[in-house]
Amino acid sequence: MSIFTVASRYAKSLLELVQEQGDLDAVKSDVEQVIAVLKSNTEIQAVLKNPIISSDKKRSILLAIFDNKVNPLVVSFFTILVSKGRADILLDILQEFIREYNEVKGIVNATVFSAAAMSEANLGELQAKISKEVGAKVLLKNKVDSSLIGGFVLRVGDKQVDASIAGKLQKLDKYFVSQGV
Known part of the structure; x- marks a missing residue:
């Protein structure tokens, strides 16, 4: 399965969950902040893509950076991604979330x-x-x-x-x- 397909599925899941809870604009803002952090810090991206680094270590790094700074739903989403072995495409998923958000909002x-x-x-x-x-x-x-x-x-x-x-x-x-x- 292509990265785009996987990223799109996770992004849609997050979007649907956020829409149900009514925090769409706030989560979109948080996602944009996370994208900015990931793009500006190649070391974080390298850690997330490294298959040698354990899922627990990746999760603790993401929690240390983003916990209490972004919506708890976003942090929970990171935890799910890491446990599913999808931390390597986190940036792709978040960028796809923004694209999906824009589509929903016209x-x-x-x-x-x-x-x-x-x-x-x-x-x-x-x-x-x-x-x-x-x-x-x-x-x-x-x-x-x-x-x-x-x-x-x-x-x-x-x-x-x-x-x-x-x-x-x-x-x-x-x-x-x-x-x-």
Whole structure:
């Protein structure tokens, strides 16, 4: 079974449990904090993925870091994951939980790549247009890619709009090649 499938099943289980208890937004916030800690500390990730380190040691490390800092339900979930031998994919499960949360809440992630950082006003305007177009709340991130020369590339889900100068030059180059010029 693929990591994605396993992560998705555990994430859905946590989401359903949290929805039953009515703490969805609070747990989502806690999960984001845990993701930030795990991403910023590769040593913790290495310990969780190491098959030589015992489950008890992994559990005690997670409890030492997160107990009384995140929702008790999240801590209990960690304990279950460790006992099932799934500590190695904890980060994948938590990231999938956020994706599932966004789906339940009707939130769409979008990324705009631009040659230079976009102003807050431009990002807000673009976010509003995307939100209107997709009919959902949009979380828009701006990433700088100087190879675009100018313009932008917008990714919303599995769709992409290339309005960059580099993209237009590539299309022009393909046209000339196809015409034998």
